[in-house]
Amino acid sequence: MRPERFLLKVDSLSKSYGEGCPRCSGPGATLDRNHCRRCGTVYAVRGVSFELYPGEVLGIVGESGSGKSTVLNCLYYDTVASSGSVYLGSYREGAEDALAVSAQAKRAIRNELLGKVYQDPVEGLRMKFSAVANVAEKMICAGSRNVGAMEERARRLLGLVNIPLGRMGEAPERFSGGMRQRVQIAKALSNNPPLIFLDEVTTGLDLSVQAKVLDLIMDIQRESGVGMLLVSHDLAVVRMLATRTMVMLDGRMVEQGLTDQILEDPQHPYTQELVHSLL
């Protein structure tokens, strides 16, 4: 077993939309893929458990609607999980369920211990505020009230993600897609969190920009050792970044293991299909 403490431990996380009915919630429940035909309840995530250790990059792959992003949303408190527990190594040494704490504690965890890069930068950034203010926002949320210090750190992080010095004062609405993603990465890193979530970071970017963003993420990971949870439907992205990978289908985790193992020797029929469609 690993000697270190986990960064993140997720225990049978579930998220459903709807009330459920005897047909879909009792024992021997039958579902159409991930929803109930009778009551219309959608089971977006069903009993997903996994662990993430320091310095590790865990990839989550699966087709659209398989529940990948919902897992991240629950972990980042963007949506409220229906059931399950989440333990963070950086919060009370992993002893307390981070889904069961007060709203203030959740806000503090989100601002100080986590970072997230959204697929759509409009969700993750304030498009009309300057890039510097966007990066500083998380620092303000974490309680910093020193303009000089926040400015300096924001500019250093924006430099790290290759935003030209002259454009740091501009608003992201005037940035290209790749630049917006890089500002989001800088923002996610602003409080030096031990763990960041990446949701389809390269989707919608052209190939050369994709490569640059991926290189940047790899460099940051290698230098800072930050733990990453990476959602992607692109197996190439996962192969490049993730040390371990889990495969989701209809809200369930169907397979998990070392990325190479999953890609070279897939066990579950769905994973086999997924890998074959790529190679």
Add this chain to the structure above:
Amino acid sequence: MNSLYNYAFFDEGSKREIRRAILKAVALPGYQVPFASREMPIARGWGTGGLQLTLSLVGRSDVLKVIDQGSDDSVNAVNIRKFVSGTTGVAVTEDAREATIIQSRHRIPESPLREGQVLVLQVPLPEPLRLIEPSEYKTKRLHAERDYSGAYLVLFEEIQRYGRVATGADHPVEVHGRYVMAPSPIPRFDNPKLDGNPALILLGAGREKKIYAVPPYTKVRSLDFEDQPFRVEDFGSAACGLCGASGVYLDELVDPSTGSKTWRCNDTSECASRRRASQEAADAS
């Protein structure tokens, strides 16, 4: 007074409802209390919130002063004063010292307020976090969780853009160490007057249907940063061209014929009383 309306325009039930909201606002300094804002004979955005507060409070022995942007003689101030005195018959004044109720838009009078006075401020936008969060449901949550980082973010962005905090008016304040509130569009110059003021300060937003309050002697702190402390507008050595006062809030005027700049007191009744006093002193000698 010969009016077809009930005393102070409102029916007694309306007055009572608004007074209840005021009591709650006083009990929770800086907290925005919702109330059933009435349709008024002036347009929303013209001081209906302040007017409703004034009408629900005014008694027969009260003396009313109404200010609009520092002046007693502008259209808004004249109409509100006429309306209140017409439906109540209370005495009106231009002297802030004589008044018991002062309804104001954009200014706190220059002469210090005293115990027993009520300052009613007209508020267009009561929500200090509206700029960063359009949803009322979410801003309520932010207040409940005391998350005011958004207000600081707006100030931080101003520093990025203009090199300093550049709020011309309505600079957010923290009341009694708890709620952050919009002090209505008073200039930053007037923010320090909110702190520990002996008078009761009531704020009413008619369109947004909110009442909030700063009770007498409440601690009010303007939001700022460690290395960028709050500062009021600085007029340098400028002085009023009429009464010669400096250290007061001044308006800059440009003479269109010569193009030269002059300064005038923004608080016209204070300016006039200073001029009267110096005239009397000159006559006496």
